[in-house]
Amino acid sequence: MSSSRLNLTKTRPYLYLVPSLALLSVFTYFPILYSTYLSFFRQNVFTLEPVFDWFANYAAVFEEPVFKIVVRNTVVYALGTIPITMFLALLMAILLNEQLGWIRDIYRVACFYPTMIPMAAAGMLAVWLFNPGIGLINHYLKMFGVPTIEWLYDMKWALPAIMLTAIWKNFGYFMLIYLAGLQNIPGELYESASIEGCGFWSRLRYITLPLLGPTTVFVVIQGIITSFQVFDLVYVMTQGGPADRTNVFVYYIYQNAFRFWDFGQASALTVMFVIVLLILVFILTRFMERRVHYEV
Amino acid sequence: MKRKSILSMALLLVVLFSAFPVNAQLVRLTYYYPVGVAGPLARVMNEYVEEFNALHPNIEVVPVYSGDYDPTMQKVQTAVRGGNPPDVFIVEISELPTLLAMNAIEPLDEFVTDEFLSDFFPAFLENGYSDGHIWGIPFQRSTPVFYWNKAHFEEAGLDPEKPPTTWDELREYAEKLTVRDPQTGEVIRWGVTISGGWNDWLFQCFVRQNGSKLIDYQERTAVFNSPEAVEALEFWVDLTQNLKVAPPHSTWASTPPDFVAGRTSMLYHSTGVLTFIMDSAQFDFGVGFLPGKVSYGAEVGGGNLFIGKGIPQERKEAAWKFIEFLTTPEMAARWSRDSGYVATRKSAYEVPEMVEYTNENPEYLVARDQLQYAAGKMMSPAFQRVREILKTALDEATAGRTTPKAALDQAQTQINRLLGQWLQQ
Numbered sequence: 231m232s233s234s235r236l237n238l239t240k241t242r243p244y245l246y247l248v249p250s251l252a253l254l255s256v257f258t259y260f261p262i263l264y265s266t267y268l269s270f271f272r273q274n275v276f277t278l279e280p281v282f283d284w285f286a287n288y289a290a291v292f293e294e295p296v297f298k299i300v301v302r303n304t305v306v307y308a309l310g311t312i313p314i315t316m317f318l319a320l321l322m323a324i325l326l327n328e329q330l331g332w333i334r335d336i337y338r339v340a341c342f343y344p345t346m347i348p349m350a351a352a353g354m355l356a357v358w359l360f361n362p363g364i365g366l367i368n369h370y371l372k373m374f375g376v377p378t379i380e381w382l383y384d385m386k387w388a389l390p391a392i393m394l395t396a397i398w399k400n401f402g403y404f405m406l407i408y409l410a411g412l413q414n415i416p417g418e419l420y421e422s423a424s425i426e427g428c429g430f431w432s433r434l435r436y437i438t439l440p441l442l443g444p445t446t447v448f449v450v451i452q453g454i455i456t457s458f459q460v461f462d463l464v465y466v467m468t469q470g471g472p473a474d475r476t477n478v479f480v481y482y483i484y485q486n487a488f489r490f491w492d493f494g495q496a497s498a499l500t501v502m503f504v505i506v507l508l509i510l511v512f513i514l515t516r517f518m519e520r521r522v523h524y525e526v
Numbered sequence: 527m528k529r530k531s532i533l534s535m536a537l538l539l540v541v542l543f544s545a546f547p548v549n550a551q552l553v554r555l556t557y558y559y560p561v562g563v564a565g566p567l568a569r570v571m572n573e574y575v576e577e578f579n580a581l582h583p584n585i586e587v588v589p590v591y592s593g594d595y596d597p598t599m600q601k602v603q604t605a606v607r608g609g610n611p612p613d614v615f616i617v618e619i620s621e622l623p624t625l626l627a628m629n630a631i632e633p634l635d636e637f638v639t640d641e642f643l644s645d646f647f648p649a650f651l652e653n654g655y656s657d658g659h660i661w662g663i664p665f666q667r668s669t670p671v672f673y674w675n676k677a678h679f680e681e682a683g684l685d686p687e688k689p690p691t692t693w694d695e696l697r698e699y700a701e702k703l704t705v706r707d708p709q710t711g712e713v714i715r716w717g718v719t720i721s722g723g724w725n726d727w728l729f730q731c732f733v734r735q736n737g738s739k740l741i742d743y744q745e746r747t748a749v750f751n752s753p754e755a756v757e758a759l760e761f762w763v764d765l766t767q768n769l770k771v772a773p774p775h776s777t778w779a780s781t782p783p784d785f786v787a788g789r790t791s792m793l794y795h796s797t798g799v800l801t802f803i804m805d806s807a808q809f810d811f812g813v814g815f816l817p818g819k820v821s822y823g824a825e826v827g828g829g830n831l832f833i834g835k836g837i838p839q840e841r842k843e844a845a846w847k848f849i850e851f852l853t854t855p856e857m858a859a860r861w862s863r864d865s866g867y868v869a870t871r872k873s874a875y876e877v878p879e880m881v882e883y884t885n886e887n888p889e890y891l892v893a894r895d896q897l898q899y900a901a902g903k904m905m906s907p908a909f910q911r912v913r914e915i916l917k918t919a920l921d922e923a924t925a926g927r928t929t930p931k932a933a934l935d936q937a938q939t940q941i942n943r944l945l946g947q948w949l950q951q
Contacts (some may be wrong), residue, residue: 274908275623275624275627275628275908276907276908276947276948277905278627278628278629293943295936295940296914296918336729357779357780361783363784363787363789364783364787364789377710377712378712378713380773380775382774382777383722383773383774383775383776383777383780384923384928385672385775385921408557468777469723471722471723471775471777471917471921472722472775472921472925473917473918473921473922473925473927474914474918485910485914488596488600488603489600489910489911489914490908490910490911490914491603491908492630492911500876511746515569
């Protein structure tokens, strides 16, 4: 009797995991393994029946001149969007955590609403806003004497335009997470700090920021994953153009699989993508865990 | 609890079984179709299908609106891989070699007659043939045409009734039509816009006008860096970089609104946007042939009808009946009026409603008349990749990042590597 009870307490956690494990296996783990398997086969419009070909797909990836541009775009996109999104999110969260009455609620809604717009709709909206001739953005820039920027038509400006859209679209979500983090910080800490004569800045420096550590780890990892996975905005706004200057990793995988119908190469790209992401997340968690205070 | 689940199981079974045809005689066809303009044209298409179903009580066509050309092709490809191809579908005409490589379509030789085919415009039929068989029947077809703003022509002292007919005239007119800010020198109005997005298609037209072509599908040759092609790209670079009378880049969807907003005076675009421009332009505009070089020239575009590989004979026959229904002269004329596409058959222009319609709107005849100078569209296996390679070369050159010769040489190297197998055969 007691031993079976013991067994049950041991196995119960695993039983609870079964539903999510089943879903993850079917929709995540199996596809990863299957892509890895496919990546060793040549399979495209010329060879419809897969032919085993060792690492030929991986070698072919590096032969494409576009691949270098794609990697560069993806890195620029991630480095450009993550810090700005985080900074904006934190700033707004701190401001909107202050006692400002009903104005606060209005601002919270205003900051969060882009997050609720579907990504494709946001992309379409941005296409019109960035239109060089009749778009609102150039209209306002002109008031300040800025010369016409061709935005999505310009090789230099197309990626920044997508990045700006992504920042606008995403910072509200991270703001919400920071707000939740802020509200977990016990009020007594601030109370005793003010009794000791700490001002706003030292409270921020010595209480708020350190205690937001765990939230920041989450935000960084989440930010990296979302920015590496950007696809919808590119698909809607530029289709990777002009001249691949907005072609990013996931869009490139999509092109290879569903437009070029080259499953071997698309699988090889996917495997490379998963490995890079895993390494990044692993390093980050290792590196940041050491510096984070989980307890007050 | 138990009773409830039994009840819901029963309901589920009812739903499942009702999905199968009750009448064993009924032939059910799945039909994938893309349309450029989502809402209204999808409704028009459903109307046609309903009429067909009403005329054929033993056939039921189930229309599936499948988005743009690319998503449609993806749906067809996944369905074929899943072993369940759609019975009838429309995809972009240059996909023929890919469809063949995937073993996705049936030849239509057993159904067509010489009489049936002879009524179609020859340029439209070209992309339907491969290896001596016919695989696709023209349905929604277009060609690029030239739009010009008559008000701007008058302003610039040009005859508003006379569009440029040669590249040299085009360059000259574009210079006259471009308006710059007197202080900053910044362009306020472009002389001409060669629309991006499908600029590879427009570029093929320029190469044709210069007396050459990029890919000969039947002969299996691909020459992207011929002197004629380089000269055509040099002309583009001249307009965009040297003279700065044309924008170096744009997107397919944004340039018709630009033209309507008066931001550009002349526009290269598909005949498919004629209805949009007619409905929205607040000024007089003209529609003409693409200006020529050695001769006039254009490549056709649009979508063909195909029958999926390996479907049972009775469904194949029913599918052909549906194709016949959609391509009768009357239907071709009606679809042309509903959509703005060029009617695919000569006799469609003799249908009374069409005669009346084109008398009122002679602009719609320009694309048809240009067909005598038009040829089939560039196609090859892995066509989408070929397109991307060409588009990158064009974009790099018009941005002034590289010379036309170097850009096209680079494209040629990539194409040779990509199509090596196919070119050698």
